[in-house]
Amino acid sequence: MIRPVAARPLHFIWIVDCSGSMQEEGKIQSVNTAIRDAVPLMQQTADENPNARVVVRAITFATKARWHIEKPVPISDFLWTDVKAGGVSDLGDALRLLGAALKTPPMEERALPPVLVLLSDGQPTDDYKEAIAELLSIPWGNRAVRVGIAIGRDVDLDVLEEFIANPSMRPLQSNNPDALVRNIQWASTAVLKAVSAPASQASIGGQATVAVPVPSPVLASPNNSSSDAVW
Amino acid sequence: MAVEGWIPLGASVRGAQHVRSEKPNQDALRWAPHPTSDGGAVVPPLSLCVSDGHGSPHSFRSDAGSRFAVEVATNVLHRFLQKNEESSLIAVKRLAEETIPNRIVREWQVAVDRDLYRRPISEKERELAAATPSDDPHEASPGPGADGPGETEADTIRRAYGATLLATAISSRYILHVQVGDGDILLVSQKGEVGRAFSEDEVMPGEGTRSLCAPRAWDHFRVSFAPLEEDALGMVALSTDGLSKSFPKEADFRGSVLGIYEEIRRTSSLAVGEKLPKTLDDATRMGSGDDITLGLVVRASTVDPGARLQHGAGPALAPASFPATPGGSR
Numbered sequence: 001m002i003r004p005v006a007a008r009p010l011h012f013i014w015i016v017d018c019s020g021s022m023q024e025e026g027k028i029q030s031v032n033t034a035i036r037d038a039v040p041l042m043q044q045t046a047d048e049n050p051n052a053r054v055v056v057r058a059i060t061f062a063t064k065a066r067w068h069i070e071k072p073v074p075i076s077d078f079l080w081t082d083v084k085a086g087g088v089s090d091l092g093d094a095l096r097l098l099g100a101a102l103k104t105p106p107m108e109e110r111a112l113p114p115v116l117v118l119l120s121d122g123q124p125t126d127d128y129k130e131a132i133a134e135l136l137s138i139p140w141g142n143r144a145v146r147v148g149i150a151i152g153r154d155v156d157l158d159v160l161e162e163f164i165a166n167p168s169m170r171p172l173q174s175n176n177p178d179a180l181v182r183n184i185q186w187a188s189t190a191v192l193k194a195v196s197a198p199a200s201q202a203s204i205g206g207q208a209t210v211a212v213p214v215p216s217p218v219l220a221s222p223n224n225s226s227s228d229a230v231w
Numbered sequence: 232m233a234v235e236g237w238i239p240l241g242a243s244v245r246g247a248q249h250v251r252s253e254k255p256n257q258d259a260l261r262w263a264p265h266p267t268s269d270g271g272a273v274v275p276p277l278s279l280c281v282s283d284g285h286g287s288p289h290s291f292r293s294d295a296g297s298r299f300a301v302e303v304a305t306n307v308l309h310r311f312l313q314k315n316e317e318s319s320l321i322a323v324k325r326l327a328e329e330t331i332p333n334r335i336v337r338e339w340q341v342a343v344d345r346d347l348y349r350r351p352i353s354e355k356e357r358e359l360a361a362a363t364p365s366d367d368p369h370e371a372s373p374g375p376g377a378d379g380p381g382e383t384e385a386d387t388i389r390r391a392y393g394a395t396l397l398a399t400a401i402s403s404r405y406i407l408h409v410q411v412g413d414g415d416i417l418l419v420s421q422k423g424e425v426g427r428a429f430s431e432d433e434v435m436p437g438e439g440t441r442s443l444c445a446p447r448a449w450d451h452f453r454v455s456f457a458p459l460e461e462d463a464l465g466m467v468a469l470s471t472d473g474l475s476k477s478f479p480k481e482a483d484f485r486g487s488v489l490g491i492y493e494e495i496r497r498t499s500s501l502a503v504g505e506k507l508p509k510t511l512d513d514a515t516r517m518g519s520g521d522d523i524t525l526g527l528v529v530r531a532s533t534v535d536p537g538a539r540l541q542h543g544a545g546p547a548l549a550p551a552s553f554p555a556t557p558g559g560s561r
Contacts, residue, residue, distance in 0.1 A: 002487040002510050005477040005518035051247060051520025109480050197248045197520065199287040 007053040010112040010195060011072060012042070012188070013101075014058040015094050017120035017151070022085035025231055027121055027151055029082075030177040036080040037181065038188040045189050046075045049196035052112055057101075062087030065094035091124035091159070095131035102140040113195050114144040117187045118163050121151035121231070132162050145195055147187045149174055152231030175231050234403045235459075236272025238500045238534065239279060241526035242507035246473060248520040249286075257284030257294045257394075258471050258524040261301035263309045272531035276312030278400040279526045280304040283414055283471040285393040285442065286522075291356060292346075296392030299342035300335075300443055307334045308400040308407070316402055324456040327407055332452035335396065335409070339443050343392045344385075352388060386446050393444035397469045399428075399528065406464070408455040411448060413440040413472040417485065419492045421465040421533050425485040428467075429453045440472075465533045466492045469526045474511070477518025495529055 014035060022028040046054040055072035059065055060083050068083055101107070102114065135141040148160030148171040160171035172187070174180035245256040259282045264273065282300035284293025311331060315323045395412025408416050408428040416428035441451040468488045478484040495503045511523045 002490065002514060003478070003483050005514045006479050007518065007520075008476060049248075049520075051515075051518070110476055110478065197252075199285060199290075 007051050008110055008112045009072075009108055010052040010054045010192070011102075011107070011114040012054060012056045012075075012192065013098065013114065013116050014056075014068075015098060015116065015118045016058060016060045016068070016083055017089060017091075017118075017122065018060040018062040018083050018085045018087070019089035019122060019125075020062070020086050021089075021122050021154070022151070025152075026177070027231060028085040030180050031119060031151070031184075032080065032082040034177075034181045034184040035188075038184050039075075039078055039080060041185060041189045042075050042078075042192060045192050045196070049193065052196035054192065054196070058083075059094050059097055061090050061094035064090050065097050067097065088125040089120070089122055090126040091118075091120065092126040092128035092131035095128060095135050095163075099131070099135045099138050099141055102135070102138050102144070104140065107140050111140070114140055115147070115187070115191055115195055116144050117147045117149065117184075118160065119149045119151060119184075120155060120160065122154055123156040124159060128159065129162070132165070136165055145191055147191060148172065149180070149183050149187065151180060234274050236274050236531040237277060237401060238272050238529045238531050239277070239527065240500050240504040240507070240529070241279075241524070242504070242511055243524035244508055244511040244515060244522065246520050246522040247516045249522060254286065255294050256522045257286045257297055258282065258473075258522040259284075259294075259297040259301045259394075260524050260526050261305050262526070263305040275401045275403050276309060276316065277528070278305050278308040278312070278398060279467070279469055279528050280308070280396065280398040281414065281469040281471060281524050281526045282397070283395045283412070283473075283522070283524070285395075285440070287393075289390050290393040290444075292391045293393050295346060296339075296343065296394035296443065299339055299346070299392065300394045300396045303338040303342055304335050304396055304398045304409070307331060307338060308398060308409070311407075312400055312402045316404075320405060320456075320458055323405060327456055328454045331407075331409060331454060332411070332449035335452075336443060336448045340385075340389065343389050346392075347388065352391065356391065357388075383446070386444065390442075390444045393442045395440055395471070396443060397471075399467050399469060401459070401528065403459070405456060405458050406467075408467075409452060411441050411443060411452045415468075415470050415472065415475050415484075417468040417470075417488050418464060419466040419468065419489055420463055421530075423489060423493070425489050428455050431481075464530060466495070466527060466529045468492075471522065471524045473515060473519045473521030473523040474525060476521060477514040477523070491527070492529070496534055500529055500534065 016031060018028065022031070042054065042056075046052065054075040056075055056078045057070065057072050058068040060068045062085065068081070098116065146164045146166070147169070148164045150157060150160055150171045150173050153175060155171070157171050164171065172183040174183050239262045241260055243256060243258050243260045249256065261280050263278050280301040282297035284290065284297035286293055290296070308331070311327065315326065318326070395414055396410065397414045397416055398409040399416065400407040410416060410429055418426050418428055442448065445451060468491070475484045478487065491503060507525065511525060515521060515523050
């Protein structure tokens with residue numbers, strides 16, 4: 001009587017800064033390790049929320065941006081391949097690449113809000129403002145849950161806030177590898193879980209977002225860190 | 232001219248996600264008047280209302296909010312139909328647009344306030360309702376008053392009952408559709424064409440929706456009016472968004488609603504009504520995971536006379552879904 005139904009796709013996209021500064025103090029290796037370690041947790045979260053079909057991709061940006069993993073991969077099959085750092089920081093190019101992927105098509109008519117996680121340690125070297133505006137003008141770009149993870153203290157937090165474009169969500173500061181791991185795990189599990197099973201939100205004054213739990217404060221505490229690195 | 236009858240049927244199922252999280256069904260469904268005991272057609276005036284409680288942490292009483300929404304809306308619409316049965320169609324259209332949204336919202340607010348009086352919000356619930364993004368452990372969305380012009384404390388508390396509303400009211404001469412928030416009202420013609428009473432809701436960030444609990448919620452209502460024409464409309468389908476979100480494409484959703492109409496014509500509304508709960512249950516398990524409610528009114532003259540004879544004793548409603556309460560509510 002009713003045609004075949006299907007779980008809605010949930011597109012999870014990593015946007016990783018691979019500029020030259022990410023080579024310093026093991027930052028890029030920490031990113032690789034943290035994302036790889038988050039995959040089993042994402043798979044577990046996906047298993048617990050079968051009504052969401054989680055697919056994962058990744059964009060890297062340095063001098064220009066490119067797809068690191070272009071075709072959406074089901075989380076059950078996802079494997080992280082290490083990225084390397086070198087070059088400048090063309091964030092705008094990355095966001096334009098992202099925007100093209102969020103248009104319909106190729107995005108499905110019906111899907112859960114995408115989760116976009118931007119990791120960066122510095123300041124963009126190209127025109128990113130227009131790219132952010134373009135991204136937010138695309139329906140799926142606007143409906144996405146956008147997370148910004150700052151790596152180290154040299155990050156221009158204003159840029160991440162412009163990307164997040166939600167006064168209720170702050171960039172997540174990661175000043176050492178442990179903090180980065182915690183923030184990446186939060187983005188890839190708590191946020192994923194919230195978006196997988198979203199409740200409707202009354203739109204008051206034109207704004208409403210997916211209800212995601214606010215993460216516990218990540219304190220920069222080198223004495224408690226398992227690593228000597230402080231970024 | 233004999234007044235044409237309509238056959239009401241439908242079902243509401245708890246979402247697969249809510250089953251896993253042990254939350255109640257947040258949807259509600261109601262007809263007025265109560266169907267006849269032999270399952271036959273109901274003569275207008277009649278109304279069908281569906282509501283979807285938000286279910287977010289801020290809307291922790293939205294199962295009650297949706298129940299109040301369908302009760303209030305069926306009463307308001309039934310009174311409107313009775314009062315305007317003979318009025319000129321132009322006057323009815325204008326009155327419907329100008330008065331129905333305001334009346335529904337005001338009476339819903341009264342129902343909510345009455346419930347608050349009987350069941351005051353606890354201190355913990357009050358903190359939850361008034362939490363700002365920086366200190367709410369459950370949400371990262373803008374807090375009350377942060378971006379809602381004119382939002383009062385009463386509005387903030389009523390957000391706990393937040394719900395959408397879809398409604399169809401049928402007289403002997405015209406049909407009205409009313410909607411605030413997400414969900415779908417589909418119109419199926421006897422020729423098998425499927426259209427929408429309203430265009431799909433504006434794109435909202437995340438999973439946002441318009442709501443009965445918003446300040447000046449009547450400004451966000453959509454009202455549609457049309458004279459009833461013979462040999463045109465075959466069925467009206469009201470569904471909460473859990474159903475449409477279970478289909479990859481709009482065309483699949485429309486095709487399935489058409490399929491239900493065709494099966495009713497091929498078999499009977501009673502037979503389809505009995506299958507609906509399982510059908511919707513399959514949709515939530517394999518599709519959206521959300522609560523799903525589907526309410527239908529079928530033009531009796533379009534159902535095969537042989538099929539009508541199969542109705543027999545018993546209500547046309549799926550008895551497994553609804554308690555036998557006056558007004559036929561879930």
